[in-house]
Amino acid sequence: MILKGSWVQIHKIVLTSTERATQLPEETKKVPLEMWTKGFLLADCDLGQTAKIETLTGRHETGTLLTVNPYYKHHYGEFVGEILTIDKMVKSLLAGDSNE
Numbered sequence: 473m474i475l476k477g478s479w480v481q482i483h484k485i486v487l488t489s490t491e492r493a494t495q496l497p498e499e500t501k502k503v504p505l506e507m508w509t510k511g512f513l514l515a516d517c518d519l520g521q522t523a524k525i526e527t528l529t530g531r532h533e534t535g536t537l538l539t540v541n542p543y544y545k546h547h548y549g550e551f552v553g554e555i556l557t558i559d560k561m562v563k564s565l566l567a568g569d570s571n572e
Contacts, residue, residue, distance in 0.1 A: 474523075474540050478513045479553065480536030481542035482523055509533050510542055528559070 474480065487505040505507075511525030511533065523537040543551040 474513060474517050474519065474537065476513055476516050479510065479541055479556065480513050480523065480525060480537055481508060481510045481539040482525055482533060483508050483538050484533065502509030504564065507535070508538070509535065513537075528556075546568075 484507045485504045485535050487508050489502055491502050492501045492505060509525065509527060511527040511531075514524040514526055514532070517523040517524055517537050519537050519540075520536060524532060526532055541551040541553070543549070
């Protein structure tokens with residue numbers, strides 16, 4: 473069980489191949505439009521189940537739960553949760569919020 477508030481990645485089919493625009497190249501129209509999104513889990517969930525998340529920008533999305541603590545695999549290191557806190561603090565300070 474993955475706990476509410478965990479940093480996760482979900483996957484969702486935005487448009488099936490039959491729903492895609494007709495003016496797209498044939499190779500593009502053959503495949504679905506997919507979305508992979510990262511955010512904070514809004515309720516406990518298991519991998520592979522439908523999950524709701526809130527992104528860093530406050531958007532709410534639903535999709536299949538793929539990964540916990542996702543990270544880029546291009547050798548800059550694994551996920552570091554503290555960086556999310558630092559990111560929010562810096563953005564708040566730059567915006568002039570006095571309550572941080």
